[in-house]
Amino acid sequence: MSIIIGTFITMGVLGIAFGLGLAIVSDRFAVKIDPRVEKIIEVLPGANCGACGLAGCSDFAKAVAEGRAPVSGCTVGQEDVARLIANIMGVVAEAKEKSVAVVMCRAKNVVDKFAYEGVSDCRAAALLHGGPKGCEYGCIGLGTCVEACMFEAMRMGSDGVPEIIEERCTACGKCAAVCPKALISILPISKKVHVRCKSLDKGAVAKKKCGNPCIACKLCEKECPYDAIHVQNFLAVIDYDKCTSCGKCVLVCPTKIIENYEGKRVVVVSASPFKKVKQEDVILSVSKES
Amino acid sequence: MGEIGNILLIIVSVVFVNNFVLAKFLGLCPFVGVTQKTESALGMGMAVTFVMAMTGAVTWLVYNYILLPGSSNIIGMIFPSIRESGLVGVLKTASYILVIATLVQIVELALRKLSPALYESLGIYLPLITTNCAVLGVALLNTTDSPERLSFLHATVQGFGAGLGFMVAMLLMSGIRERLALANVPTCLQGLPIAFICTGLMALAFFGFSGMI
Numbered sequence: 001m002s003i004i005i006g007t008f009i010t011m012g013v014l015g016i017a018f019g020l021g022l023a024i025v026s027d028r029f030a031v032k033i034d035p036r037v038e039k040i041i042e043v044l045p046g047a048n049c050g051a052c053g054l055a056g057c058s059d060f061a062k063a064v065a066e067g068r069a070p071v072s073g074c075t076v077g078q079e080d081v082a083r084l085i086a087n088i089m090g091v092v093a094e095a096k097e098k099s100v101a102v103v104m105c106r107a108k109n110v111v112d113k114f115a116y117e118g119v120s121d122c123r124a125a126a127l128l129h130g131g132p133k134g135c136e137y138g139c140i141g142l143g144t145c146v147e148a149c150m151f152e153a154m155r156m157g158s159d160g161v162p163e164i165i166e167e168r169c170t171a172c173g174k175c176a177a178v179c180p181k182a183l184i185s186i187l188p189i190s191k192k193v194h195v196r197c198k199s200l201d202k203g204a205v206a207k208k209k210c211g212n213p214c215i216a217c218k219l220c221e222k223e224c225p226y227d228a229i230h231v232q233n234f235l236a237v238i239d240y241d242k243c244t245s246c247g248k249c250v251l252v253c254p255t256k257i258i259e260n261y262e263g264k265r266v267v268v269v270s271a272s273p274f275k276k277v278k279q280e281d282v283i284l285s286v287s288k289e290s
Numbered sequence: 291m292g293e294i295g296n297i298l299l300i301i302v303s304v305v306f307v308n309n310f311v312l313a314k315f316l317g318l319c320p321f322v323g324v325t326q327k328t329e330s331a332l333g334m335g336m337a338v339t340f341v342m343a344m345t346g347a348v349t350w351l352v353y354n355y356i357l358l359p360g361s362s363n364i365i366g367m368i369f370p371s372i373r374e375s376g377l378v379g380v381l382k383t384a385s386y387i388l389v390i391a392t393l394v395q396i397v398e399l400a401l402r403k404l405s406p407a408l409y410e411s412l413g414i415y416l417p418l419i420t421t422n423c424a425v426l427g428v429a430l431l432n433t434t435d436s437p438e439r440l441s442f443l444h445a446t447v448q449g450f451g452a453g454l455g456f457m458v459a460m461l462l463m464s465g466i467r468e469r470l471a472l473a474n475v476p477t478c479l480q481g482l483p484i485a486f487i488c489t490g491l492m493a494l495a496f497f498g499f500s501g502m503i
Contacts (some may be wrong), residue, residue, distance in 0.1 A: 018392040029403035
């Protein structure tokens, strides 16, 4: 009998002692949390993509509450989320234009220099003689950018160059960051004319490597009424501050490498899956349950 | 062998020869769950090391002054019959779980105040240490009386060493899995199956340490 009573008393005393200890510690280490941070985290998309320049959504929420980040800083949530955050913070959100990723290569009939049989990743392939493709400036085509996209806004096109599904693109910039050839640019959606080549080869050399090169003929430069396109290092480059997307250079380009996206934006295929469930997320949720 | 020699022997024994993950197969849940990236594996390893060392110390006190029969039993001062029987058989596991849960809570509170960055990066895994069976394993194995009863210092060192062993196993596994992510694994083995196969191979490798001490 005394064992049973002793057991109860022992556990009771231990419990009270540890409980008191915890109470003291939690009082000593109390952290004040801004209630707005929680509210902002709730309205954020929760993609943790880092496009805002901060380490994930909770960090961004904290930065907004402390005034270190703008309320419209979340490129993924865009205007809707900016408005919700502005409501929480009690300020007015400034309008921000939607941006999308643009792939600056349109490789056509590019011959391989060698058969690459390594890791199926553009970054790894680029380390080996700049990749297997004949044009060292162009797309390697192993789809690392498609893998990197958290929003399923990219797919490999039939020509072996990735396409952007612009309705889904949130301009987070992940694809641009992983491309070893730096072929992807994040540009405002109102800019519709792009030079889709990055080759710095002279015209004749570029023409041998690819069916769609910029041959640096300067016709676009002469045609542009706004002085917005210039040939530098054998490549036509658009100054997007001056470009009005009038499309005159598109008409004169002999290799048709300057492309007008007016009316050509890739339409959405199916309902947008907001988050792609990754394998490691599944493993994490399994281990949380076990 | 001097005292320092004994302590080194305990650490080598518990890190390599009797590694909690790879020789005793305890704590496999965080071992598989948090080894996707080296940084999180290191953070988890450090948190577990701290909790294990503290658990080793506190459970030794609980065992020797509350649970064991004899004149040192505090409860025995009130109930003389407990002085003879002790509470080892009844309360061992329950009181240890209480100690571990409290310690993990304290670690969590302290980390949130002192190092918010580490607190954020560990996230859900910090409270999950409570349910890590390796921690309970340390407490239970520390307080068996065979082959000999450990002193307070040795119990603490054994807890700390077990944590180190856990961290070593986590870091090795995360290194392997970061490479596996790039490897061409057959579809049916992708993810957890190949991780468990690697765990088995690592355990075989660690088996080579047996007989060293």
